[in-house]
Amino acid sequence: MGVTKSDLFTETQNELATYAKVLAHPARIAIIQYLLRTNTCCNSILVGDLGLAQATISQHLKELKNIGIIQGTVEGVSVNYCINSEKWHYIKEMLFELFESYESQNCSNC
């Protein structure tokens, strides 16, 4: 049916999946990496850097903004985007908690 049955899962499970979904596109990873290097960027620069159309970049920025991992401030005629420090660390913590909870013991079967 193409529709996730969110009600079957815990809030944490849905939340983690939502964050992962936003990271689940190379263009959005590229935008994040660009921000990690330069601290700030705008739509038109990313259009030149990534090679996707303006509307497409705008859409990816919107998704990143929607979960709060980046924020945008109007700067004259353009919009400066940067990482939202608080949300970044929140998402980082959730992912780290998941990945650190594995104790690496091989299971008895393999």
Place this chain on the structure above:
Amino acid sequence: MGVTKSDLFTETQNELATYAKVLAHPARIAIIQYLLRTNTCCNSILVGDLGLAQATISQHLKELKNIGIIQGTVEGVSVNYCINSEKWHYIKEMLFELFESYESQNCSNC
């Protein structure tokens, strides 16, 4: 067009996006969390635990297996799945590298 332009991005960007995509569903997060608790599980147990149909669980297990984060071994009539330690740490490292490369300085604009 619904098709990601992978050729525009680096191998790392595509790789990270691929791993994130597999985590981008609460059922797959739930399966992973189940494995973190119990070390091993099989399809039929997950069907009871998650409340999705057998075919659906099988499909999610397949996607997790495809990127190598879990592995399955035939045990009589059933299949035991467990976390693949090596791949787990590989994916963990990639994610940690990304999330640790942010120095938290607020940008000059916001």
Place this chain on the structure above:
DNA sequence: TTAATATATCGTAATATTGCAATGTAATAA
């Protein structure tokens, strides 16, 4: 005001994902 610039939104086509019933396959039990 009008033009230029930058970004957002809308609409749409192509493709991907989710979920499940039905069916296929493979191993053990009777």
Place this chain on the structure above:
DNA sequence: TTATTACATTGCAATATTACGATATATTAA
């Protein structure tokens, strides 16, 4: 062999995602 059990695969319907041209909006410059 035949039944049973567990899982995978197929096929399909519903929905989501990706990408972009066209257009709307908003700010500054002339």
